Amino acid sequence: MSILFRNYTKQPGITEDYHKVREFFIKLGHAEFEYTRWDWMTTHYSLDKSAVGKIGLWEDEKKVVGVATFDTRPGEAFCLTLPGYEYLKKEMLIYAKDNLSKDGEFSIIIRDIDLEFQDIAAELGFVATQDKEFDSFFYLDKTSVEYEMPEGFYITTMKDTFDLYQYRRVLWRGFNHELKGDGELKFSEEEEQEARKSMIRINVDLDLKIAVIAPDGNFVSYCGMWYDKDAGFAVVEPVATDPDYRKMGLGKAAVLEGIRRVRELGAKKVIVGSQQQFYYSIGFRPFLMATLWKEKR
Secondary structure (H helix, E strand, C coil), X not given: XXXXXXXXXXXXXXXXXXXXXHHHHHHHCCCCCCHHHHXXXXXXXXXXXXXXXXXXXXXECCEEEEEEEEECEEEEEEEEECCCCHHHHHHHHHHHHHHCCECCECEEXXXXXXXXXXXXXXXXXXXXXEEEEEEEEEECCCCCCCCCCCCCCEEEECCCCCCHHHHHHHHHHHCCCCCCCCCCCCCCHHHHHHHHHHHCCCCCCHHHEEEEECCCCCEEEEEEEEECCCCXXXXXXEEEECHHHCCCCHHHHHHHHHHHHHHHHCCCEEEXXXXXXXXXXXXXXXXXXXXXXXXXX
């Protein structure tokens, strides 16, 4: 077995390397960094495009078996391998520390059940912190996807109602930008282009991008759903509800409609990276935690 290291291409976007790494994540299955996170990252407006060439790849006969990456921006890293290649993780963590830091800051996300990787991190001078990532599962064979909608509201999708302004508006308001004092969304031409990139791209099914429309015609809740039949599970990202329309069951309706649709496509379970009570209340169950580790100082 001859493992070769190389860097990811310096070219951002949908490249040959993008496909190779995505295939790796599909094979890997559920982990602290999944195929949907990769899809989301590669076209996200906040991606540090100048840093993608620092992502590290380990290959066995030209097949990616290990990846050291970040999520949109360096500083916080993930080191993942296919089963049987876990012995690479020490080398990968050293590489990530030396190449994926940001302004001298570096941390690594490690699953709480990965005791061997914890040992490696501790040996290299890292300690666990209280910062956590949480994954929760919705089991389609155990939980109902039924929901009710208030009168005058209805479900649509980005396939049926392709409105980039409304898409960005509901996320802007839903993530409380106006409540935080950032003002109303400035939907510039650049903003529209970035929104279009996140929607019109490979591996995106617009029929799984769910929105709730209010009587005034605005999107007031949104759920993005990602699904690949080869992975077998779907992922929820992102979910947002306009502050003026919360506590009405609209977020629940958007998420459960998305889950209903991926069930029809063959999904057996759905994952969300959250421990919010909202998700538990509509049927998600706690599954896995990962911890942020930093160098001891």
